[in-house]
Amino acid sequence: MTVEEGSPVTEVGTSAGTNRQVLLVVHTGRQDIVELARSCAARLARAGIGVRVLEEEAGALCIEGAHVVPADAEAADGAEIVMVFGGDGTFLRAAELARFSDAALMGVNLGRVGFLAETEPEAVEETLTAIERCEYRVEERLAIDVDVLDCEGTVVAGTWALNEASVEKAERSRVLDVVVAIDGRPLTSFGCDGVLFSTPTGSTAYAFSAGGPVVWPDVEALLLVPSNAHALFSRPLVTSPNSVLTVAIPADGNRAQVSADGRRALEVPDGGRVDVRRAARPVRIARVHESTFGDRLVAKFGLPVRGFRDSRTHDPGHELTRSCNVLTRGFVTVEPREEGCGGGTGEHA
Structure with a gap:
């Protein structure tokens, strides 16, 4: 389940340098996920980006300086990004919160398949850099x-x-x-x-x-x-x-x-x-890393793409071009528009 090439691209509507806010939605049942969310929150704060956490997750996260908000329809109001730490289930929960706001969803896959997530844990630093520099695209998903x-x-x-x-x-x-x-x-x-x-x-x-x-x-x-x-x-x-x-x-x-x-x-x-x-209103998803939907299918399902004889002696998916394989966390830099984050034209992330 992904948004890639050819999908509608819109702008986030928040300019770098203004009071930027990121809402964290976290699967708090795993300590490794909690610790990753804490470290990401600390880096965002150092970059001058405000961090929000949900009331029901605040106790488990214990993020100093975070703004605690109820998990309701207004949780993501005014936020630029809803950053999701977990699997597709956590992503769908976050989509409910971002549904009636202009916030874009950005997922860190910590589940099993994670088709909806933008990045894997190993690429979180590049993802945070993209958020800080407004080097990402916002694509719209039909709901x-x-x-x-x-x-x-x-x-x-x-x-x-x-x-x-x-x-x-x-x-x-x-x-x-x-x-x-x-x-x-x-x-x-x-x-x-x-x-x-x-x-x-x-x-x-x-x-x-x-x-x-x-x-x-x-x-x-x-x-x-x-x-x-x-x-x-x-x-x-x-x-x-x-x-x-x-x-x-x-x-x-x-x-x-x-x-x-x-x-x-x-x-x-x-x-x-x-x-x-x-639905009249689409779901907005932020994309950072260079990959196509076909790359994601190959990577997530382990599909052989050269032939069944060759795949007997190699791991599935080994034929993918390394520059565009989602598993290599390829990072694409997009020149931000002056009027806001998430804009830009050219090749889709």
């Missing part, structure tokens, strides 16, 4: 809005997702009957374990595990991926980003629920439906 409607067509609940929203059966022992519609027109129906609505970002997450396609992050599209469907026509669908994707649940069928990014759950009323559309 989705989710509406839950009752049998009368009234919206009774709603949420959003960066990766995916899944409509799942509430009872494991029963099949979930669904009707799939695109832009208000019925397309097909089948029994299944569930249906996933995914963004290109989420194409390498839950949707990938369910057999969906890998979609490059600069492709604007919505994905619908059936999960264990009892039907011949149950292939993943890739639609226009302007489409409205619908899954309706028959009133006499199994109960259903919605899970958004695995973090927020909603109940679907009997005979209700779920509508998914492109």
Whole structure:
């Protein structure tokens, strides 16, 4: 799950030299992560950048001089960067906090795969240098809005997702009957374990595990991926980003629920439906290191790229050009614009 070449680039909107703020979101369950976050906070402070920490994490972090803020919708207001220390789960939690601000997310991968994170722990110093010098780009990720409607067509609940929203059966022992519609027109129906609505970002997450396609992050599209469907026509669908994707649940069928990014759950009323559309507000992610989405796929999945015979005698991924392999922490320097951080044109990081 990454944003690379071709994605929209915007500016952070905070100029070097002003009162710059960075919010830290940390997986405090591991001491090594806590210590890394502390050292990064100290360096940011020495550079004159204010550091914020979440109220629920402040006790574990014990960062002197940090501004403690509640973990709510205003946590990232006025912040330039939300720096995330952890895996993709921590990144998704941070995305909730940055959702309605202009802050850009920048992740340090301390999990297992970490598709969303920008950098590995060994490259943190280069990442901090980029923040201090405003040498990074801000790219926008398509997000989705989710509406839950009752049998009368009234919206009774709603949420959003960066990766995916899944409509799942509430009872494991029963099949979930669904009707799939695109832009208000019925397309097909089948029994299944569930249906996933995914963004290109989420194409390498839950949707990938369910057999969906890998979609490059600069492709604007919505994905619908059936999960264990009892039907011949149950292939993943890739639609226009302007489409409205619908899954309706028959009133006499199994109960259903919605899970958004695995973090927020909603109940679907009997005979209700779920509508998914492109969110008006994208998620902003800061990029520093030189890599392409293809590089990340090779590195994260250990893909052989020369041939199965050659890969028998070499480690997977050994064929990657060293100058652009994400595992070598290649660092790209972008001349900052005078009016603010995160700008610039030319090759995408």
